[in-house]
Amino acid sequence: MNPAHQGSTDTTEADVGRVRIFDTTLRDGEQAPGFSMDRRAKLRMAHALEELGVDIIEAGFPQASPDDFAAVAEIARSLKAPTVAALARCMPDDIDSAGRALEGARHSRIHLFLSTSPLHREHKLGKSKQEVIDIAATAIRRAKALAHEVEFSAEDALRTEPDYLAEIFSVAVEAGASVLNAPDTVGYVTPFEITEMFNYLRKHVRGADSVMFSSHCHDDLGMAVANTLAAVTAGARQVECTINGIGERAGNAALEEVVMALHTRRALYKVDTGIQTRRLFPTSRLLAEVTGQPVPRNKAIVGDNAFAHESGIHQHGMLKHRGTYEIMTPQDVGAKTSLVLGKHSGRHALRQRLAELDHELDDAALDAVFERFKALADRQRSVTNDDLEALMGAYEDDTQAAVAVQS
Ligand SMILES: CC(=O)SCCNC(=O)CCNC(=O)[C@H](O)C(C)(C)COP(=O)(O)OP(=O)(O)OC[C@H]1O[C@@H](n2cnc3c(N)ncnc32)[C@H](O)[C@@H]1OP(=O)(O)O
Numbered sequence: 001m002n003p004a005h006q007g008s009t010d011t012t013e014a015d016v017g018r019v020r021i022f023d024t025t026l027r028d029g030e031q032a033p034g035f036s037m038d039r040r041a042k043l044r045m046a047h048a049l050e051e052l053g054v055d056i057i058e059a060g061f062p063q064a065s066p067d068d069f070a071a072v073a074e075i076a077r078s079l080k081a082p083t084v085a086a087l088a089r090c091m092p093d094d095i096d097s098a099g100r101a102l103e104g105a106r107h108s109r110i111h112l113f114l115s116t117s118p119l120h121r122e123h124k125l126g127k128s129k130q131e132v133i134d135i136a137a138t139a140i141r142r143a144k145a146l147a148h149e150v151e152f153s154a155e156d157a158l159r160t161e162p163d164y165l166a167e168i169f170s171v172a173v174e175a176g177a178s179v180l181n182a183p184d185t186v187g188y189v190t191p192f193e194i195t196e197m198f199n200y201l202r203k204h205v206r207g208a209d210s211v212m213f214s215s216h217c218h219d220d221l222g223m224a225v226a227n228t229l230a231a232v233t234a235g236a237r238q239v240e241c242t243i244n245g246i247g248e249r250a251g252n253a254a255l256e257e258v259v260m261a262l263h264t265r266r267a268l269y270k271v272d273t274g275i276q277t278r279r280l281f282p283t284s285r286l287l288a289e290v291t292g293q294p295v296p297r298n299k300a301i302v303g304d305n306a307f308a309h310e311s312g313i314h315q316h317g318m319l320k321h322r323g324t325y326e327i328m329t330p331q332d333v334g335a336k337t338s339l340v341l342g343k344h345s346g347r348h349a350l351r352q353r354l355a356e357l358d359h360e361l362d363d364a365a366l367d368a369v370f371e372r373f374k375a376l377a378d379r380q381r382s383v384t385n386d387d388l389e390a391l392m393g394a395y396e397d398d399t400q401a402a403v404a405v406q407s
């Protein structure tokens, strides 16, 4: 990272912690309409995620379908470094099929979930507080025998009574869960509230020091990434996210955004991830390819516009010092800067591009070409190198014709 792009850099290495990246592109991500992946697509993505350096890959929900079972099993057998996780309801059949699917994994995790909020307890499950606790404890004990580790997620945790949430998490620790996930299942909370909840849980869950707290945020109010970062400030050391932010409804916290926020503002958050950031852009594009869903141009970090500059004033700044308008280098995420010529561009960028095309112009010539360029840019969205060559050709013909008339 170029220090010119960073704010304060006074972090000492001893202060810096580690956040685990739990990627759920292949589970929560594919739950979004239009993003289903078959086992071949999942396997390609899983290899790309391994190369990206994620710590845990949630490969699927084996009880959901035979193909999902097969996808999880194949991923479990073929990955070397990451932990492979499989989702399961707190039901014996779900747990057993997750265990079977994960059998070949070097490191396996069964990810159990059960709703804890009053709304979900009453309307979805029809269970009392104590019944929900008992179901969770029984399921965790069963899962513990079938995988290297068990994560317990309290579905709709952020709309759950904090004291009840702390109680069910305490029982989950006693039953053998080593990761406690408090998801904002419906993307309801704000950063301040999630910080409060994580601080509360770390103080009140029995055995809190022996487990890892995890955050899993949805983007219904556009706050998934901000909430994830807020959870990190309150001690979450696993964050659940997806490539391109895909997931239920408005999606999950976007992995590339969370990672680059932690990386770019390392002095503030004081944590590292194991992500090879240069793999972010290619991994994002692979997901777009396998799902057939393009990345929006304005998507942070990986969109076509994330490092594109069309405005003359910004282009002028960029030509003098990239840090004026870029807080990260595009190379850090495997992308490239582009200075796009269009109706908002100015003379500095035009001169630069013409020089790249071997047209060195004096100021008067540049003014004349600039006038023609603006007229063209008003008629079309952007001006390409071919357009510029045509424009220069016409300008040179006109100049020669004018000289001929004079002599
Ligand atoms: C917040 C999340 O993202 S949770 C993950 C959501 N993902 C998915 O649902 C994708 C995969 N799901 C599926 O393929 C199907 O829903 C299946 C195969 C898992 C289940 O299908 P079905 O058995 O037909 O049940 P259906 O989905 O209609 O209803 C859910 C049932 O699970 C129960 N249930 C829901 N969550 C849990 C849980 N965590 N633990 C135990 N039971 C649960 C519901 O109460 C309901 O039970 P009921 O059939 O006794 O009324």
Ligand SMILES: CC(C)C(=O)C(=O)O
Pocket (backbone or CB within 6 Å): 028, 113, 153, 154, 155, 156, 181, 183, 184, 185, 186, 216, 218
């Ligand atoms: C299964 C859990 C973690 C989930 O996806 C959610 O609550 O959004």
